Amino acid sequence: MNPKLFKMMIISLIVITLAGVGAVVYIMFFSGDDPPEELSIDDMVNHSFTTEEMTTDLQDGSIVRIQFQLVTDGKKARQEVEKRQPQLKNIFIKESVSLSEEDFQSGLSELETNIKNQMNxxxxxxxxxxxxxTSKIIQ
Structure with missing residues (x-):
């Protein structure tokens, strides 16, 4: 084997390895999402949208009347949520069709999370x- 060719292969492997290690280090430490800034209470109020009351039936025949407040990350997002109210109602109805009165009594964190994720x-x-x-009545 030619010594020059062998030297070039070793140097190439070292350069490729260093580039790979550098890329991994960069990805792990310097890229990625910065933690979101906490909104002040004033920003939360200004960027929130409160829905009208929504009424739907539940799996067990009960009826729920509910109202949500959606906190967005800015004025444009708040305006968009207001325009997407029919989609929000649709998501709520689809989510609640499999819920019962007992589900509404035992906590609704999963419903809130599902609505947030689907709207996003x-x-x-x-x-x-x-x-x-912000409001919930079950009959």
């Missing part, structure tokens, strides 16, 4: 940070 898939301008249930 639709959003173009910003995102929904939190979903709160």
């Amino acid at each position: 898939e639709l959003m173009d301008d910003g995102k929904i940070i939190d979903v709160y249930i």
